[in-house]
Amino acid sequence: DAEITQSPRHKITETGRQVTLACHQTWNHNNMFWYRQDLGHGLRLIHYSYGVHDTNKGEVSDGYSVSRSNTEDLPLTLESAASSQTSVYFCASRKGLNTEAFFGQGTRLTVV
Amino acid sequence: DAKTTQPPSMDCAEGRAANLPCNHSTISGNEYVYWYRQIHSQGPQYIIHGLKNNETNEMASLIITEDRKSSTLILPHATLRDTAVYYCIVRPPNTGNQFYFGTGTSLTVIP
Numbered sequence: 597d598a599e600i601t602q603s604p605r606h607k608i609t610e611t612g613r614q615v616t617l618a619c620h621q622t623w624n625h626n627n628m629f630w631y632r633q634d635l636g637h638g639l640r641l642i643h644y645s646y647g648v649h650d651t652n653k654g655e656v657s658d659g660y661s662v663s664r665s666n667t668e669d670l671p672l673t674l675e676s677a678a679s680s681q682t683s684v685y686f687c688a689s690r691k692g693l694n695t696e697a698f699f700g701q702g703t704r705l706t707v708v
Numbered sequence: 709d710a711k712t713t714q715p716p717s718m719d720c721a722e723g724r725a726a727n728l729p730c731n732h733s734t735i736s737g738n739e740y741v742y743w744y745r746q747i748h749s750q751g752p753q754y755i756i757h758g759l760k761n762n763e764t765n766e767m768a769s770l771i772i773t774e775d776r777k778s779s780t781l782i783l784p785h786a787t788l789r790d791t792a793v794y795y796c797i798v799r800p801p802n803t804g805n806q807f808y809f810g811t812g813t814s815l816t817v818i819p
Contacts, residue, residue: 627805627806629806629807631809637811638795638809638810638811638812639752639809640809641806641807641808644804644805644806646804646805652804654806655808684749686751686752688751688752688807690805692805693805694740694757696742696754696757697754697807698754699751699752699753700751701750701751702749702750702751704749
């Protein structure tokens with residue numbers, strides 16, 4: 597079955613380190629998204645991509661970057677991790693407009 | 709912006725129908741209404757979506773008013789496993805394929 601997977605599921609890193617969170621989907625969806633969710637809040641969009649070599653900033657993109665070198669993967673990089681980036685991160689993919697999106701199970705990141 | 713308004717929390721007795729309302733009075737004519745839920749800290753789970761007509765699947769029913777300014781998600785026989793935060797999502801105009809989440813409704817199913 598097609599799926600979307602995130603890795604790692606949990607990570608602890610130190611302030612100032614570069615961190616990359618992986619997202620891989622096997623649906624061949626063009627559209628991929630990264631969200632963060634802080635305790636007691638909804639999901640906020642970080643970055644998104646409509647296809648290979650396309651990337652766009654979302655609502656809370658400062659301190660994050662993404663790259664799209666193939667259809668299946670959209671890695672999220674924190675260039676210099678900060679304590680404010682401690683959060684749960686969700687990746688999603690979607691075939692196109694008017695279709696549902698599928699979400700990964702999340703990566704819990706703690707920056708100490 | 710096409711925004712949605714949902715009650716912050718609701719309770720429902722186990723076995724009864726859960727009716728979750730959503731107001732989206734600024735929705736444009738060709739935008740779908742999507743419903744997702746998030747159980748504890750898991751990834752959001754797709755439930756259903758619709759444009760004008762009422763929709764039903766194995767999880768729920770979606771009732772959209774004729775003027776499309778509001779909708780109701782119905783879980784016909786709520787179980788304890790339906791306890792979750794439910795999000796009603798409408799795409800804002802002039803945006804792409806991305807979803808923007810509000811704060812949703814926290815549904816608690818009571819034994």
